[in-house]
Amino acid sequence: MIELRGAATGYGAIPVFENMSFAVGKGSAMAIAGPNGAGKTTLLLLMAGMLPLWRGAMHVAGNDVSALGAEERIGVGVVLCPEGRRIFSTLTVEENLQLGATTIRRSLHRSGVRRAINDGLEQVYSMFPILRERRHGSGGALSGGQQQMLAIGRALMSRPAVLLLDEPSLGLAPLIVDEVYAHLEELKRSGLTIVVVEEAASRVMSFADTALVLRNGRVILQGDAKEVSEHLDLAKAYVGGGAG
Amino acid sequence: MMVASLQVIVDGLSIGSTYALLALGLSLVFSVMGFVNFAYGSLIVWAGYAIAVTDSVGAPYALTILVMVVFTVVLSIAMGRFAFRPFITAPPATLLLTSFGVALALQAVAIFVFGEAPRHVPTPPVLIESVSVGGVRISLLQILALGLSVIVLVALNLLIQRTTFGIEIRAAAEDSKAAQLMGVRPPKVLLVVFAISGVVAAVVAFVWFARIGTVDPRADLTPTLKAFIAVVLGGLGTIRGPVIGGLLLGLFESVLASFLTTNLLAFQSAFAFGLVILVLILRPQGVAGRVVELAK
Numbered sequence: 281m282i283e284l285r286g287a288a289t290g291y292g293a294i295p296v297f298e299n300m301s302f303a304v305g306k307g308s309a310m311a312i313a314g315p316n317g318a319g320k321t322t323l324l325l326l327m328a329g330m331l332p333l334w335r336g337a338m339h340v341a342g343n344d345v346s347a348l349g350a351e352e353r354i355g356v357g358v359v360l361c362p363e364g365r366r367i368f369s370t371l372t373v374e375e376n377l378q379l380g381a382t383t384i385r386r387s388l389h390r391s392g393v394r395r396a397i398n399d400g401l402e403q404v405y406s407m408f409p410i411l412r413e414r415r416h417g418s419g420g421a422l423s424g425g426q427q428q429m430l431a432i433g434r435a436l437m438s439r440p441a442v443l444l445l446d447e448p449s450l451g452l453a454p455l456i457v458d459e460v461y462a463h464l465e466e467l468k469r470s471g472l473t474i475v476v477v478e479e480a481a482s483r484v485m486s487f488a489d490t491a492l493v494l495r496n497g498r499v500i501l502q503g504d505a506k507e508v509s510e511h512l513d514l515a516k517a518y519v520g521g522g523a524g
Numbered sequence: 525m526m527v528a529s530l531q532v533i534v535d536g537l538s539i540g541s542t543y544a545l546l547a548l549g550l551s552l553v554f555s556v557m558g559f560v561n562f563a564y565g566s567l568i569v570w571a572g573y574a575i576a577v578t579d580s581v582g583a584p585y586a587l588t589i590l591v592m593v594v595f596t597v598v599l600s601i602a603m604g605r606f607a608f609r610p611f612i613t614a615p616p617a618t619l620l621l622t623s624f625g626v627a628l629a630l631q632a633v634a635i636f637v638f639g640e641a642p643r644h645v646p647t648p649p650v651l652i653e654s655v656s657v658g659g660v661r662i663s664l665l666q667i668l669a670l671g672l673s674v675i676v677l678v679a680l681n682l683l684i685q686r687t688t689f690g691i692e693i694r695a696a697a698e699d700s701k702a703a704q705l706m707g708v709r710p711p712k713v714l715l716v717v718f719a720i721s722g723v724v725a726a727v728v729a730f731v732w733f734a735r736i737g738t739v740d741p742r743a744d745l746t747p748t749l750k751a752f753i754a755v756v757l758g759g760l761g762t763i764r765g766p767v768i769g770g771l772l773l774g775l776f777e778s779v780l781a782s783f784l785t786t787n788l789l790a791f792q793s794a795f796a797f798g799l800v801i802l803v804l805i806l807r808p809q810g811v812a813g814r815v816v817e818l819a820k
C-alpha cells in the first residue's frame with residue numbers, strides 16, 4: 281500500500297537518513313521504534329510530504345507520489361497525526377474535525393461536501409462518543425487522551441487509506457494507551473493501513489504486524505513485529521538498555 | 525457640560541472606530557504571519573493617491589472611491605504575494621524587517637511619482653458638514669465612519685468565526701505547520717488575509733482622507749503609528765483587542781483635544797505615546813490581548 285525505496289532526507293544540508301526502504305501492505309500495521317533523535321518523526325514528516333525527498337521514491341497504492349506536497353499527500357490518502365497531537369485550542373472540537381476535512385471540501389462538488397463531512401463527523405462521533413459531548417468546547421480543554429482521540433478523528437475526516445501516528449501514547453496513562461490501541465485495532469480491521477512511531481516499543485509491537493527499529497537514521501532491525509520485539513528484549517537483557 | 529462631554533464621546537468614538545479598523549487590519553496579518561506589518565500605512569497613502577489621481581482626470585467621487593478600493597486590495601495582495609510570501613517559512617523577525625523595507629520602497633516610489641508636496645484629496649462637502657443633534661455637532665462622515673466600522677467588524681467576525689475558511693485562518697494563525705498537515709495551504713491563507721486587510725485599509729482610507737483632505741508621501745507614518753498604538757493598548761492576537769484599543773485611543777485623543785490649549789495640542793502624539801508606555805509598564809499584554817512581541 282505504501283512503499284519507500286532508497287529514501288533520503290534531512291534538514292537543510294544535514295541528512296537524517298540516506299537510504300530508507302520498506303513497504304507496508306494494505307490493512308496491515310508497521311511499528312517504528314527507536315531512541316530520541318533516531319529519525320522517527322523525520323521519517324513520518326517525509327511520508328506526509330512535509331519534507332522533500334532528496335533521493336529515492338515513495339509509492340502509494342502503486343502510484344509514485346514522490347513529488348507531491350503535504351496537501352496532495354492527503355489527497356492520495358496519507359495523513360499524519362503529528363507528534364504532540366497539535367490540537368488547535370482556538371478551535372472547538374468540531375472545528376478541529378472540520379479542519380481535517382479540508383481536502384475533502386476542495387475535492388468534492390458542493391452538494392457532496394456537506395454529506396461527506398456529516399458522514400465523517402457521524403463516524404468519528406460514534407467511534408469517540410466523548411468528542412460528540414464536547415464538540416462545542418475548545419479543543420484545548422480536552423484531556424490528553426481525549427486530545428489523542430480528537431487527533432485520530434481529525435485525521436480520519438480526510439478519509440485516509442494510510443494513517444501515520446507519531447507517538448500516540450506519549451504522556452498517556454496505561455489504561456488510556458490501551459484504549460487508543462483498541463481503536464487502532466478497530467481501524468486496522470476496517471482496512472486502514474497504519475504506521476505507528478513509538479519510542480517505547482512494548483505496546484506497539486503487539487499491535488503491529490511488521491516493525492522497524494531506527495538508530496541514528498539507520499535501520500538496525502526490520503521484519504516481523506514479533507521477532508523484532510524478541511530481538512529487542514534479548515538486547516535489553518544482555519546490554520541493559522538497547523534500542524527499544 | 526453634559527453636551528460638551530457628549531461631544532467628546534461622539535468625536536472620540538468616530539475617530540476611534542477608524543483607529544479600531546486600522547488596528548484590526550494590522551492585527552489580522554499579525555495573527556497569521558506573526559509580525560507587525562510596518563508597511564500597512566503605505567497602503568493608506570497609496571489609497572489616497574488613487575483617489576487624488578482618479579479625481580484629477582475628472583472622475584465623479586463615487587468612481588474615485590471604487591477605483592481606490594480595487595487598487596488598495598490589489599496592492600495589498602501584491603504586497604503579500606511578492607514581499608512576504610517568498611519568506612513564508614522565514615522567522616517573523618525577517619518579515620518585520622521586510623515590512624520596513626516595503627514601507628521605504630513604497631514611499632520612495634510615491635516621492636518619485638508624485639513629488640514631496642501634498643496633493644489634494646477631494647471630499648464632497650455633504651460628508652463633512654455637521655448638523656447639530658441636541659447641541660452635539662455630528663457629521664455624515666462621523667456617522668459613516670462608525671457605521672462602516674460596525675459593518676466591517678461584524679462581517680469579519682462572521683467570516684472568521686462562522687465559515688470553514690475562517691477555521692483555516694484560525695488554524696494557520698495558531699499552528700501553521702499543523703494546519704498544513706490537515707491540508708490547509710498557508711500561502712493561500714496568506715493571500716486571502718492580505719486581501720481582507722486590503723479591504724479594511726480601503727475602508728479606513730475612505731474615512732481618513734475625507735477627513736484630512738490631503739495626501740503626501742510621508743503620510744504613512746501616522747496611520748501605522750495609530751494602528752500600532754491601538755494594538756498595544758488593546759492587545760494583539762484577538763479581534764476584540766485592537767477594537768478596544770482603537771476606541772480607547774480615539775477617546776483619549778478626543779479628551780485631550782478638549783482639555784489642551786492650542787499650543788499643547790501639538791504634543792498630542794507625545795501624550796498618546798506616554799499612554800502607550802504607561803500601558804506597557806502596567807499591562808504589557810494590553811487591555812484585552814495576550815503577551816506578544818513585534819515578531820512572535
Ligand SMILES: Nc1ncnc2c1ncn2[C@@H]1O[C@H](COP(=O)(O)OP(=O)(O)OP(=O)(O)O)[C@@H](O)[C@H]1O
Nearest residue numbers: 291296314315316317318319320321322323363479
Ligand atoms: N527542524 C529540524 N531542523 C534540524 N534538525 C532537526 C529538526 N528536527 C529534527 N532534527 C534532527 O534530526 C534528527 C532526527 O530527529 P527526529 O525528530 O526525527 O527524531 P525522533 O526519532 O522523532 O526523536 P524523538 O523520540 O525525540 O521524537 C535529530 O538529530 C534531530 O536533531
Ligand SMILES: [Mg+2]
Nearest residue numbers: 320321322363
Ligand atoms: Mg519524534
